[in-house]
Each structure stands twice: as C-alpha cells, then as structure tokens.
Amino acid sequence: MVTRIDELLKAVYAEQDQKRVAELRALQAQINPHFLYNTLDMIKWTALIQKANNAAEMVSLLSRLLRISLGKPEETVTVEEEIEHVQCYLGIQKFRFNYNIETEFEMDDDVRLLQTPKLILQPIVENAMIHAFADQESGGRITISCCKVPGQGVRFEVADNGKGMDPAFARSLLTEPIPGAGKTGGIGLANVDERIKLICGKMYGIEIQSEPGIGTTIRIMLPLMT
Numbered sequence: 001m002v003t004r005i006d007e008l009l010k011a012v013y014a015e016q017d018q019k020r021v022a023e024l025r026a027l028q029a030q031i032n033p034h035f036l037y038n039t040l041d042m043i044k045w046t047a048l049i050q051k052a053n054n055a056a057e058m059v060s061l062l063s064r065l066l067r068i069s070l071g072k073p074e075e076t077v078t079v080e081e082e083i084e085h086v087q088c089y090l091g092i093q094k095f096r097f098n099y100n101i102e103t104e105f106e107m108d109d110d111v112r113l114l115q116t117p118k119l120i121l122q123p124i125v126e127n128a129m130i131h132a133f134a135d136q137e138s139g140g141r142i143t144i145s146c147c148k149v150p151g152q153g154v155r156f157e158v159a160d161n162g163k164g165m166d167p168a169f170a171r172s173l174l175t176e177p178i179p180g181a182g183k184t185g186g187i188g189l190a191n192v193d194e195r196i197k198l199i200c201g202k203m204y205g206i207e208i209q210s211e212p213g214i215g216t217t218i219r220i221m222l223p224l225m226t
Contacts (some may be wrong), residue, residue, distance in 0.1 A: 001146055007074055020198060037128075042096050059097050061088045068121075069119055076115040076225065079146050079154070086121040086144065092130065100138050101129060106145035111154055115225035117199045120192050124158045124218050127189065132162025132216060148224070153204070156220040163213065170210040189218070196220065 039062055047055035068081050077085075083105060090103055092154040125142060133140040143159045171191045191204040200223050210216040 015160075018071065023198060029091075035122075039092055039096070046095065054095055057093055063090045065092070066091065073149065073164045075117060078112065078116040079107065079116050080112040082116050082118060082121055083144070083146065085119070086125055088221045089122045089125065092188070099129065099133075099140075101133060101140040101142060104141070104143045106143065106147075108147045111146050114154060116156075117156070117196055117221055120196060120220060121156065121158065123192050124220075126184055128160045132160045132164075136162060152221065153224050155223070157217060159188065159217040160217065161215040164215050165210045165212060167210060170208040172205060173208060178194070190203075192220075196222065200225075206211050 034172055039058070041061065043055055043058050046058060065085055068085040068088075069223050087105070093099065121144065125144070126144055137160070141161050143157070145157045147155060147158075149155045175190055189206055189208070196205045204223060205223050207221070208216065208220045209219070
C-alpha cells in the first residue's frame with residue numbers, strides 16, 4: 001500500500017508539473033501574435049509607400065525581437081537580451097506612431113548575463129505608452145533599469161512621468177484586466193505577474209507604485225538565476 005501511495009503521489013506531482021508548463025506556454029503565447037501581425041502589416045505598407053530605408057530598419061528590429069522572443073524554447077533569457085527585446089520594440093513603435101516619449105536604460109554590468117523570464121518588460125512598457133501618456137503630447141519619459149538587490153535578488157524598474165493613477169486602482173491591475181486593454185492589444189500586468197510566479201515562485205513578481213499627476217513606477221522582483 002505504501003508503494004502504491006508513493007506511485008500515486010508521483011503521478012499527481014507529474015500531472016501538476018505538466019499543468020504548470022501548459023499554463024505558462026498558454027500565457028506566453030498571448031503576448032506575441034497581436035503585436036507581430038500589426039507590425040508585419042505596417043512593414044508591408046511602409047515598404048510599398050515609402051520605398052525607403054525605414055522598412056529595412058523595421059525588419060531588422062523585428063528580426064532581433066523575434067530572435068529573442070521566439071527563437072529559443074526556454075522560458076528564460078539573459079537580462080541583456082530582455083533589455084534588447086524592449087529596445088527593439090520601442091524602435092518599431094517609433095516608426096509606427098512617431099511618438100515623442102524619451103526612453104532611458106540603466107543596467108548594472110553584474111546583471112547582464114543573469115537569467116530572467118522573457119517578455120516581461122515589453123507588456124509593461126506598452127501599457128505605459130498607451131495609458132500613462134494618453135493626454136500628454138510632449139515631455140513623456142520612461143526609464144527602464146535593472147540591478148541586484150542585496151539579500152533579495154534582481155530588480156527591474158519601469159518608471160514613467162505620465163498621468164499616474166489612484167494607488168488602489170494600481171493595485172487592482174495585478175488581479176484585473178486593464179480597462180480597454182483588449183481593444184488595444186495590451187497585455188495586463190496580472191498576466192506578467194502570473195508568469196513570473198509560475199517560473200520563479202510566488203514570493204516574486206510585480207509591485208506597483210503610482211500617484212496621480214506624478215507618474216508610475218513598476219518594480220519586478222526576481223531571484224538570482226544564472
């Protein structure tokens with residue numbers, strides 16, 4: 001009977017592990033298609049109308065972006081690759097919308113080769129672009145940084161000087177969809193937070209700090225992964 005119980009327990013653990021992998025892949029799959037299809041469509045029209053170098057630059061950026069997001073079956077990439085991914089995304093968005101948001105990147109040398117769940121920055125930056133600066137024509141700024149936190153792990157920060165939001169509403173974004181996100185193709189912060197917890201453990205994930213009229217800072221805590 002003890003042997004049978006042990007076999008049943010192993011079967012349950014295996015089933016739960018398979019369920020976790022399936023959930024992770026399903027969540028990750030939500031992030032790519034909408035942005036990919038729209039970008040490819042824009043590249044096509046840019047090439048047809050402009051017949052200029054912009055199309056080639058967009059293709060180059062998209063190729064680099066896809067290399068990181070789709071080119072590897074692993075669920076993690078290096079911090080350096082994750083930063084490069086969001087830089088490519090922003091480069092493509094500049095062509096698509098000609099926006100005037102200033103972006104700044106800060107990355108400590110000792111975190112460059114550490115591992116991070118992939119595709120966690122782009123959805124956050126996308127939501128900032130769509131919602132934080134909706135009524136702001138100029139002066140927008142997004143700062144993206146990554147550093148080690150002694151005794152805690154690795155921390156990403158995405159800070160903007162947009163319109164901000166009520167702190168209670170900001171907290172609700174980790175459990176509820178962003179209003180209108182389905183219409184814009186945006187991926188909710190709850191999605192990113194859930195993927196981080198699936199990969200790294202429930203003690204890691206997203207924290208939001210926001211104040212109306214001041215801006216929003218989103219922190220992502222991760223373990224040290226080499």
